Amino acid sequence: MDQIKVFLSEDEMPRQWYNIAADFPHAVPPPVSPDGKPIGPEQLAPVFPMNLIEQEVSTQRWIDIPEEVLQILWQWRPSPLCRATRLEKALKTPAKIYYKNEGVSAAGSHKPNTAVPQAYYNKQFGIKRLTTETGAGQWGSSLAMACQMFGLECKVYMVKISFTQKPLRKIMMQTWGAECIASPSNTTNAGRAILAADPDCPGSLAIAISEAIEDCVTSKNTRYALGSVLNHVLLHQTIIGLEAKKQFAKINTYPDIVIGCAGGGSNFAGLSFPFLADKIAGTKNPRVIAVEPAACPKMTRGKFAYDSGDVAMMTPLLPMYSLGHTYVPAPIHAGGLRYHGMAPLVSHAMREGLIEAVAIPQLECYRAAMLFSQTEGFIPAPETSHAIAMAIREANQAREEGKEKVIVLNWSGHGIMDLTGYQAYLEGKLTDYVLPDSEILKAEECLKDLPKPPPLS
Secondary structure (H helix, E strand, C coil): CCCCEECCCHHHCCCEEECHHHCCCCCCCCCECCCCCECCHHHHCCCCCHHHHHHHCCCCCEEECCHHHHHHHCCCCCCCEEECHHHHHHHCCCCEEEEEEHHHCCCCECCHHHHHHHHHHHHHCCCCEEEEEECCCHHHHHHHHHHHHHCCEEEEEEEHHHHHHCHHHHHHHHHCCCEEEEECCCCCHHHHHHHHHCCCCCCCHHHHHHHHHHHHHCCCCEEECCCCCCHHHHHHHCHHHHHHHHHHHHCCCCCCEEEEECCCCHHHHHHHHHHHHHHHHCCCCCEEEEEEECCCCHHHHCEEEEEECCCCCCCCEEEEEECCCCCCCCCCCCHHHCCCECCHHHHHHHHCCCCEEEEECHHHHHHHHHHHHHHHCCCECHHHHHHHHHHHHHHHHHHHHCCCCEEEEEECEECHHHHHHHHHHHCCCCCCCCCCHHHHHHHHHHHCCCCCCCCCC
16 A cells, blocks of 8 residues: 655754755846845845845855754654545545645644744844734744744734634734734834725735834834745745655655645745756756635736835835735635735746746635545645645546646645634635736736846846
8 A cells, every 4th residue: 555644753854954046047136126226135134134134145055954943843843744545536536646734833834934943043143022924824823933932022913804814813823922913003104004095904915014024123122024935934944845855755756746825935935946956957847836816816917027025115126926015915715825926936936937827716725625624634724725726636637637646735734723714615605706907907007117127047
């Protein structure tokens, strides 16, 4: 019988993170200021500690994981690689479907993989307090946990629609000692300006980022922590794919298809980048698929451009696929996928032709989540359901073609704190929302006066 769960010992856990920036065929365009000039590390210093800025700008292939970080990650890592045999049977597919179970972490998702090192590096730099934003709450709760472990204060600006939809996430953050407030809020200039223009604004990650950064730069001994998008965040997540490669090697297998849901890019990159290293080197050629919501389709319908990471344009301009920093997404339940832009490293992989992107509507994702729950037992987060839906599409295609395929997806987190979304689905209250063309035109208007990224060269 084929092995259905593959473990690694503590001694086999990776001791270094993988930096894909070292291996891209073409260099990633640098962040720039509004005048188009590349920014230096000193311009990031009010927001991030220098030890993380060094990782952000690094092109070194391997970066050591500090022992203090390993000691905490060992509490749940290495995470298991599981085969979804019951799902395969239900689909009557010859495909083998594997999932890397990141829901085993203390916070229930992949987010602690970067929350822990970010808290550690800030502590080492002498920082006392961190601010951040969160969409669905996975990141906010993970950073709250990590800050508690390193004795840091933590304040989380949670997108208002998710603050309302997912109250238990707020309680998780409070349990770990963090302060959590709905964004937009009356506590920052950015929040007050948004509320003055639209008192019923449901919020967005771009708005919450503006509030968190404003809080950071106007407070003492404070820095900002981001749960996705930036290079150092994706770097920390590569422990997922590095483990997965070792696990597949143990069973003499290699995936034909690698899948991850894609909001800001962290869990997708975490699984896929170590496999992309093989693709770049020419030793393997997996299909690598990023899956986004049809309601927030920056990779499939957005524009590659320099854009700000937040609505108040407090961040540098990043080279990314974007729907524009003024974009306010529809209140779908996959709150972690509602960000307007995609990580520069993921965007660059797309431009290099190394990955592909697919947008899937909400109801198909919930149907996939229900089938996974009823076959494999684990209830996935709404974000994770996008990866599952894509895996099911590929498994059905394998059945139609009569071909064996090995599929691996990043099971980025559990949905136990997201049951109100399942309730809405079961009660028939959810509908599909596909971003209208008028919103794409607004994005083009938002981006038209910003500097243009250079062509691949």
